[in-house]
Amino acid sequence: MKFSRLVLIFLLIATYATAQQKPNIVYIICDDLGYGDVQVLNPEKGKIPTPKIDAFAKESMTFTDAHSASAVCTPSRYAILTGRYAWRSRLQEGVLRGGDEFEPLIDKNLETVPAMLKKAGYKTAALGKWHLGFNFLDENGKPYDLYEGKKLLDAPIGAHVPNGPVSRGFDSYIGFHHSASMNTVIKDDKVIDHMPPIKMLQFLGDHATEFIAKEAKKDQPFFMYLALNSPHSPVVPSEAWQGKSGMGAYADFVIETDDAVGRVLKALKDNGIAENTLVFFTSDNGCSAPVAKADKLEKEFGHYPSANFRGYKSDIWEGGHRIPFIVRWPGQVEANSKNDKLICQTSLMATCAEIAGFNISENTGVDSYSILPMLKNKKAKTNYNLVVHHSINGKFSIRNKKWKLELTPGSGGWTNPTDKVAREKNLPEIQLYNMKKDEEETTNVYKKYPKVVEKLTAELKRIVKNGRTTSGTVQKNDVPVDIYKTASTEEATEH
Numbered sequence: 001m002k003f004s005r006l007v008l009i010f011l012l013i014a015t016y017a018t019a020q021q022k023p024n025i026v027y028i029i030c031d032d033l034g035y036g037d038v039q040v041l042n043p044e045k046g047k048i049p050t051p052k053i054d055a056f057a058k059e060s061m062t063f064t065d066a067h068s069a070s071a072v073c074t075p076s077r078y079a080i081l082t083g084r085y086a087w088r089s090r091l092q093e094g095v096l097r098g099g100d101e102f103e104p105l106i107d108k109n110l111e112t113v114p115a116m117l118k119k120a121g122y123k124t125a126a127l128g129k130w131h132l133g134f135n136f137l138d139e140n141g142k143p144y145d146l147y148e149g150k151k152l153l154d155a156p157i158g159a160h161v162p163n164g165p166v167s168r169g170f171d172s173y174i175g176f177h178h179s180a181s182m183n184t185v186i187k188d189d190k191v192i193d194h195m196p197p198i199k200m201l202q203f204l205g206d207h208a209t210e211f212i213a214k215e216a217k218k219d220q221p222f223f224m225y226l227a228l229n230s231p232h233s234p235v236v237p238s239e240a241w242q243g244k245s246g247m248g249a250y251a252d253f254v255i256e257t258d259d260a261v262g263r264v265l266k267a268l269k270d271n272g273i274a275e276n277t278l279v280f281f282t283s284d285n286g287c288s289a290p291v292a293k294a295d296k297l298e299k300e301f302g303h304y305p306s307a308n309f310r311g312y313k314s315d316i317w318e319g320g321h322r323i324p325f326i327v328r329w330p331g332q333v334e335a336n337s338k339n340d341k342l343i344c345q346t347s348l349m350a351t352c353a354e355i356a357g358f359n360i361s362e363n364t365g366v367d368s369y370s371i372l373p374m375l376k377n378k379k380a381k382t383n384y385n386l387v388v389h390h391s392i393n394g395k396f397s398i399r400n401k402k403w404k405l406e407l408t409p410g411s412g413g414w415t416n417p418t419d420k421v422a423r424e425k426n427l428p429e430i431q432l433y434n435m436k437k438d439e440e441e442t443t444n445v446y447k448k449y450p451k452v453v454e455k456l457t458a459e460l461k462r463i464v465k466n467g468r469t470t471s472g473t474v475q476k477n478d479v480p481v482d483i484y485k486t487a488s489t490e491e492a493t494e495h
Helices: 002-021 050-060 073-082 111-120 197-215 251-269 292-301 347-356 372-376 419-424 448-466
Strands: 024-033 061-063 123-128 174-175 184-187 188-196 223-229 276-283 325-328 337-339 386-390 398-399 403-406 429-435
Touching: 024 073, 024 251, 024 337, 024 347, 050 251, 050 325, 061 347, 073 111, 111 123, 111 223, 111 347, 123 197, 174 197, 197 223, 197 251, 251 292, 325 337, 337 347, 347 372, 372 398, 386 448, 398 448, 403 448
Parallel strands: 024 223, 024 276, 061 337, 123 174, 123 223
Antiparallel strands: 061 325, 174 184, 184 188, 276 325, 386 398, 398 403, 403 429
């Protein structure tokens, strides 16, 4: 009996020690923060001060060729949480809106990062923007009609949210669905309050720091998914931050965003857990030019939200999806280091799985590969050099090392020349750029390198057909996928 008790005690101690060795994991995801909006990433053309993020970069590894899985919000968040490109789902272009916005995009049977980490012993919490589909139901289980013409109404307090974050792997949630319904505050699976958008950023910062302080006292590792509302529209810097930049409301909002990030990082240090916490800082896509009034920022103030890259949010060009990606993990990741390897946010799932010691299944994270070797050694090699880009209009691009092929004549988004304008100008339907020599995407060399075009097109078709980017058993996409966006859904043959 005594021996059995000793064995039990030993096992409990071993389990406790193992749990303690696992790092806390924090995602800080800004909304529409451009690569060039972070001053340390854009020292020559970045005029908005971001001192907290810059200081964080000095303690971290900064990836200079990192990409969101889409040039817009919903699909990039889907990919971050599932390790799967959203164009494999029903969402073939745009974001959730209209009749789709209250239907969950993440299938209930699809493994998510929080669900995976939960199985590995983590406490999981989501804070902030979701934009992956909510159902708002009344007490009888019927969906509310929240439209008055084109106007989206607030879901009433007490409305039930059955398919939100707590049904997709998170233990807790506090936040909002998307920018058009930001003042509808949801806690776990209930609407609890209505709040002016101007208060949301500080609200999220408060809850994030409170969560950290609470969990720091426990032995269980945690995963915190913090999806900020800024600097996306509505551009609503708090009163204390209005006029701070001297460059307009968007710049003020970026400065306040920097401060919010700094608050979270400070909370980790103040509560004594920064040394055992892995922090990923990033954005869901590039800067929105109309919202930021990018022309004015560039011409009047010399601030370029996309740095030297072409395009903005929505576009297939780099400005649409090349994003800040800064990682801190004391003792594991080299401080003040840079990594120029090509990566995508889909890689977060496999990376977290390796860190947590969790073996993901064949049909999980099909587009996710671990970047842990790169985090521990910036010179580490990888077998995965392919990233698929996707624009708001569902236009495809594929990148392999220095080559980038774009299957569209224009931006694939809002920036001129749009695809319509490009066709009016008789521009070619294909673009090919050498990103090593021409990262500004100024010279289309598709005619000069037909074999490269052929090879990359074949690679993209293979990735679509196989239902995965990574090696493994062939998977199925949820719907037919047309890489040229010329066929109807019924005519598309690649699955």
